Amino acid sequence: MDRRLLKILRNIATLLLIKGENPFKAEAYSKAADTIEALNIDVNEFVRNGKLSEVKGFGEALVKKITEYVETGKISYYEKLGEEIPIGLVEITKLPNVGPKRAKQFYEELGIKNIDELENACLEGKIAKLKGYSIRTQEIILNSIQHLKARKGKQHLMICYELAKGIEENFRKDSIVQSISLVGEMRRVTEVVSSVDFLIATSDRSKVIEKLKNDYEIIEEEEDSCIFTNDEGVKVKFHFAEPKNFFWNLHNLSGSEEYINTFAKYFEEVTGFKFDSREFPISNISLTSEEQIFEILKLQFIPPELREKSFALERAKNFSIPRLIENSDLRGIIHIHTNWSDGFNTIEEVSLRSKELGFEYVAICDHSQTAKYANGMEIERVLQQIKEIDELNERNLGIKILKGIESDIHPDGSLDYPEEILKQFDIVVVSVHSHFKMSKDEMTRRIVYAIMSPYSHILGHPTGRLLLARESYQVDLETIIQACSDYGKIIELNANPYRLDLPWEFLSYAKEKGVKIAVCPDSHDLNSLSDIFYGLKFARKGWLENKDVVNCLSCDSLLRYVKAMS
Numbered sequence: 001m002d003r004r005l006l007k008i009l010r011n012i013a014t015l016l017l018i019k020g021e022n023p024f025k026a027e028a029y030s031k032a033a034d035t036i037e038a039l040n041i042d043v044n045e046f047v048r049n050g051k052l053s054e055v056k057g058f059g060e061a062l063v064k065k066i067t068e069y070v071e072t073g074k075i076s077y078y079e080k081l082g083e084e085i086p087i088g089l090v091e092i093t094k095l096p097n098v099g100p101k102r103a104k105q106f107y108e109e110l111g112i113k114n115i116d117e118l119e120n121a122c123l124e125g126k127i128a129k130l131k132g133y134s135i136r137t138q139e140i141i142l143n144s145i146q147h148l149k150a151r152k153g154k155q156h157l158m159i160c161y162e163l164a165k166g167i168e169e170n171f172r173k174d175s176i177v178q179s180i181s182l183v184g185e186m187r188r189v190t191e192v193v194s195s196v197d198f199l200i201a202t203s204d205r206s207k208v209i210e211k212l213k214n215d216y217e218i219i220e221e222e223e224d225s226c227i228f229t230n231d232e233g234v235k236v237k238f239h240f241a242e243p244k245n246f247f248w249n250l251h252n253l254s255g256s257e258e259y260i261n262t263f264a265k266y267f268e269e270v271t272g273f274k275f276d277s278r279e280f281p282i283s284n285i286s287l288t289s290e291e292q293i294f295e296i297l298k299l300q301f302i303p304p305e306l307r308e309k310s311f312a313l314e315r316a317k318n319f320s321i322p323r324l325i326e327n328s329d330l331r332g333i334i335h336i337h338t339n340w341s342d343g344f345n346t347i348e349e350v351s352l353r354s355k356e357l358g359f360e361y362v363a364i365c366d367h368s369q370t371a372k373y374a375n376g377m378e379i380e381r382v383l384q385q386i387k388e389i390d391e392l393n394e395r396n397l398g399i400k401i402l403k404g405i406e407s408d409i410h411p412d413g414s415l416d417y418p419e420e421i422l423k424q425f426d427i428v429v430v431s432v433h434s435h436f437k438m439s440k441d442e443m444t445r446r447i448v449y450a451i452m453s454p455y456s457h458i459l460g461h462p463t464g465r466l467l468l469a470r471e472s473y474q475v476d477l478e479t480i481i482q483a484c485s486d487y488g489k490i491i492e493l494n495a496n497p498y499r500l501d502l503p504w505e506f507l508s509y510a511k512e513k514g515v516k517i518a519v520c521p522d523s524h525d526l527n528s529l530s531d532i533f534y535g536l537k538f539a540r541k542g543w544l545e546n547k548d549v550v551n552c553l554s555c556d557s558l559l560r561y562v563k564a565m566s
């Protein structure tokens with residue numbers, strides 16, 4: 001698949017929208033890119049065999065342009081568009097709340113042609129003077145630009161999984177590839193990915209590289225690897241190994257530098273052979289699995305998620321690595337938003353979908369009244385929702401629905417609603433949604449006060465971070481975790497791919513302090529309910545077992561656990 005062609009087609013679509021052309025005309029190009037990608041079309045072959053016009057949605061004009069690209073490596077229509085509309089405006093449209101119309105306005109009224117010029121215009125106060133803008137809007141755009149630059153070449157783990165899935169499926173169909181696996185940051189489950197790494201076992205490296213060059217725009221090639229970047233600038237790196245060394249490389253490419261350095265020293269001490277990260281040093285042993293490496297070294301197998309820090313090796317020597325939590329351990333799903341606040345689905349829809357996913361109970365936790373921006377529920381609506389949940393439970397949908405709330409933590413640490421309302425909830429998640437600029441001491445004190453409330457059960461997204469978008473507010477997490485330990489409260493691992501909050505290092509710390517974790521999707525629609533399974537990968541990275549996670553409890557056991565907090 002030619003990624004450069006896909007980028008050109010999508011850029012044409014955006015440039016046409018900026019130009020003010022018919023949206024359906026622009027959509028034809030973006031849809032063409034989507035079709036080529038989804039069907040994994042080899043455009044070179046389709047052009048050669050005259051089959052391109054048979055693809056649904058590919059009209060004469062589009063076929064002519066793609067044929068020109070195959071024959072010359074360029075599309076003159078695209079180059080002409082680039083002379084009329086600066087290509088740099090395409091990147092501007094990717095900023096939150098900007099889009100083609102605003103990019104066009106920036107260009108026509110201020111002559112802005114790229115991100116750097118837009119940033120300078122914000123710094124000089126020019127954007128705030130445009131019609132329909134304010135100083136606040138200008139600040140939002142400037143922050144978006146700065147975040148975009150900071151995350152250049154980085155991407156969220158879940159988005160990289162989606163990218164990797166298509167690549168992996170492409171190679172699994174090819175006989176020249178004996179084995180393929182994710183390695184590196186992806187296999188270790190890091191929050192943010194700077195490189196999507198694959199290991200490919202093949203006896204014919206040259207053919208694999210030839211295939212890669214046909215499908216991707218390779219920017220760097222070495223003896224044992226080659227690299228291309230996707231449209232967001234994320235590196236995709238392919239490592240090559242002889243089939244006999246596949247499992248050895250699979251291990252060594254999956255660990256952090258700290259972990260591998262410690263592993264190498266241990267390997268040399270135990271075997272007497274000099275460590276070589278590419279070739280398995282013990283020539284008279286043929287590796288048939290990754291587990292065999294650990295057996296040779298008399299170590300317990302270390303799951304890839306734990307190969308971040310060297311202390312995993314110490315645990316492996318003592319065979320004290322626990323059985324990490326698995327999807328099948330989960331029994332309930334907690335912290336779900338519905339259309340009672342800012343969700344998109346009804347309580348019944350959410351409950352039935354949760355049942356389909358295999359859950360025994362669901363805790364509805366819509367926003368409280370302070371969160372007016374999220375259609376937070378005032379007391380009258382809370383009582384109406386409680387009534388609806390009771391009625392749904394009476395109908396016996398095959399899943400127990402718990403009455404919950406996500407209560408805002410006020411700046412003074414108090415919760416929304418008076419006691420007579422709070423005591424009616426089965427589960428109360430308490431979260432910070434405002435006043436992020438408090439000092440570290442003030443924010444820590446604020447959250448500790450909320451934890452002390454007899455009506456708080458789970459501390460939601462404890463750092464408030466949005467990966468690649470918003471830094472954590474200032475807070476002393478060790479003090480927060482200790483307070484949860486002292487008062488027997490639960491901490492959320494928010495499984496939203498843009499949060500993954502509590503950070504994995506502190507999941508381990510919370511476990512040491514005896515603090516239980518709730519893995520919660522914080523979902524606002526049916527599709528994001530499955531984020532809970534994504535969060536479970538992160539829970540494993542934090543060394544969590546099923547006994548550490550409260551939604552591995554039965555519904556009755558969870559309710560007894562929560563009741564004991566009051």
